[in-house]
Amino acid sequence: MNLIEVSNLSYSVSNQTILNDISFTLKKGEYLNIIGPNGSGKTTLVELITNLIKPTEGTIKINETNIGYLPQKLNLKKNFPITVKEVIKSGVLNTKLLSDENIMKWLKMMGIGELLNEKMHVLSGGQQQRVFIIRTLINEPSILILDEPTSALDPDFREGFNIFLKSLCEKKQITIINVTHDLSELNLKNTKVLYIDKEIKYYGDSINFKELEHGGVSHV
Structure with missing residues (x-):
């Protein structure tokens, strides 16, 4: 099918x-x-x-x-005080996936395990993109x-x-x-x-x- x-x-x-x-x-x-x-x-x-x-x-x-969807451009306002963890959690649909342990697993997989509590606006463009990728993948679409x-x-x-x-x-x-x-x-x-x-x-x-x-x- x-x-x-x-x-x-x-x-x-x-x-x-x-x-x-x-x-x-x-x-x-x-x-x-x-x-x-x-x-x-x-x-x-x-x-x-x-x-x-x-x-x-x-x-x-x-x-x-x-369905997980990552658009080409994601708008993140300059100096908006949101952390990496908050961005990822905002996309989680299943509460079983909300644990810091699960989020850390994905962060380490993407090579940014040290950034869990960092503010998004201080990250490089590539680091921000990895966070948005995790936000898309974490729901196991x-x-x-x-x-x-x-x-x-x-x-x-x-x-x-x-x-x-x-x-x-x-x-x-x-x-x-x-x-x-x-x-x-x-x-x-x-x-x-x-x-x-x-x-x-x-x-x-x-x-x-x-x-x-x-x-x-x-x-x-």
């Missing part, structure tokens, strides 16, 4: 087509990288999937309710939707994080949709690629896509 079904999805604003006739399916435990040039509609697509905006045409069916989650992360951590995401698919059967500009992420085995530029240019296996990579695709 498909966990996500996107059928003939289109979205327009003021007679301008943002997305046209997008269709794809994902089963439980599949990993999809969405790529495309700037302005190609990647963020619009995930906003449609997460029901933040409504399609002009087409349908989206999701056979799951526990069945579907994980990430819009450029590694853009603020250093290259070494980025590589390890991508491997960690892949392990969530393989070991916990979490279905992942990952919007990315980093084509090195397409080297992950047994993952899919959806390459869009307002419409679908390629949908299929990552390895096959890497073999076809030429003629403008490298400008993603």
